[in-house]
Amino acid sequence: MNDDRLAASGRPIRSGPSLGRHGVCRRHHLLLFVFPPLASCSGAQSALDPAGPEAAGVATLFYTMLIGGIVIWCGVVGLLFYAARKRRAHSTKSAGQLVLWGGAVFPTVVLAALLTYAVWLMPVMRPWFQDDASGMRRIEVTGEQFWWRVRYLGEDSGPVFETANEVRIPVGERVVFLLKSPDVIHSFWIPVLGGKMDMIPGRENRLTLVAEKPGTYRGVCAEFCGPSHALMAFTVHAMEPRAYEAWLSARKNSSGADAEGLALFLRHGCAACHAISGTEARGTIGPDLTAFGERGSVGAGSLANTAEHIARFIRYPDGVKPEVRMPHFSMLPDADVERIAAYLKGLR
């Protein structure tokens, strides 16, 4: 496998301050010996290293069930040994008691308790759930084959600006995501914060999330949506509120003026599908490329964001992501592709 492919390997795009050793995982590191797969439980894309209450609920549920499961399993194995060793048969009455209490009452109580707990964890069951999300900051995320369109909505529902494959939220503030899809079913999942929520054509689903720790996390598509489904990820930046406001206002005023790079970008028709604010590029078929240089990845989490990778993506998008909806530009002169890549990398 190609090392540039971050997505497939599940490696974090970039670690934030709260990632790595400080997670919940650490408390349970003994478990790693028992369950090696848990070794991947810390990091930017781990539901077991939560940074928000929803994900924390899921993690607690997971551990509760895991430990409970281990205890029950030990009990059953113990019973098995007991039955195998026992010489004298049970009386009919005590056997009946065992089956009743151990085989019917106990599982019913345990399952009912777990079900209640899990249902309580579901969004609409939560005590803080507000049906009316009108006061909240709203971000519309549309799953497209195979990338994420992200619109920051203003007071009047109109988009303030659009970006792609990256979501920024302020720490400590509950944000509502309006989830849509124009093509097939996708699913929005930020394991560290919560989710998943399906994005269904013709519908608008809502998911409210809050990040409690600043950091850079990774979101993924959790519903198979085509050949490049596994290469459809996004970066989540949970930022301190002050830094967030600064970013918002900077982002509203970005402009992509760079005479030569921009001229080449327009000359070859990239603007048919891509927009860069402050320029005449207004295409909305593909991802908005305003401030592209700041983004964590190229091609929705497929490649790290470097000028070489951008050039590679422009030449052979299909080589990076099978059946991608961007035509290849390998027929352009190398100098033009490199100039455009440098231009995009320089966009702030």
Added chain:
Amino acid sequence: MTIPRKYLIALVVVLPLLGMVFAWSGLMSVRASTGHWGVTDWFLHWVMKNSVRTAALFVEVPPLDDPALLPPAAGHFETGCAICHGSPAQGRSDAVLAMLPRPPDLKMVVPTWTDAQLFEIVKHGVRFTGMPGWPTGLRDDEIWAMVAFLRKLPEMDANAYLQVSGLHGIGHAGEVSPLPITCESCHAEKRLTEGSIVPRLAGQSEAYLLNSLKAYAEEKRPSGIMQVAAGTLPEESLPELASYYAKQAPPARQIGQGDPQLVERGRELAERGRPADKVPACLSCHEKAGGNPAYPRISGQTAPYLERQLRLFHTGARGGGPFSHLMTEAARSLKEEDFAALAAFFASRESRGP
């Protein structure tokens, strides 16, 4: 009565062997000069007619009464068919009359076939006879134009044929042009009308013309007509031809008006696209100041030509130069009602260049 097993085996093994021995001996004649026996001739033609009749059963015939279908088909007939079948301007030569079977005078036989049957014959050719298939399997529209022309053939005299095919002369000594059919026969500005399906070349971008000619010659842009016209040219003449047409001034013409509603819908798509369906704005690639010269001018082209090309791109059959996949992607999500609107808008627009 039962035949003993060993006689059966002898029959199955020995007969084919005898056949091979006969073929090897060279006694089987392949001479065309001696002709077929009457019964062989009848049988072969009977098989051919049956085969064409059955194959044509499910062929749907489009409308063929558009006079614009005739000129390119007639020009192609002169280069691709008349050599065997003769034409109203010149009969068959003795050389082809000595073929077996002899290519028939189409004036006489065309009325015996239906449109669908003619389509079958022209598209696929006739095996073992010398009758070739169409140079590409992807351009049924061109074959239908040929069928439309064949229908008109029986009533055509030499003059009408010269007119419709753009033939410069019939190759007698002292003719002005040494070639009976040239690019001008089909593409000359004065031969084009509002309804032409032949593209206008005057003032087109040079890079695009060259890419297109190369694409025809390399069979990357399927067109039976243009593959024949460009395929035999020496490679070094292509840049000359491209530059010749690029330098011609685009004609000062009366721009056709077109249905205003249709034109308006076309304008909307051309300027803004339809992002919900992933249709990009055409003008973000075409006819931009400082734009890539491999992206052609389309304004001022005739509406029927534009519409045909858009449909070809839409189905993925158009092909073209090294940039053509961009256009295939742009046309992929067009809807049925878009083709005419876009064609009407660009046909009625003043030609502007990159």
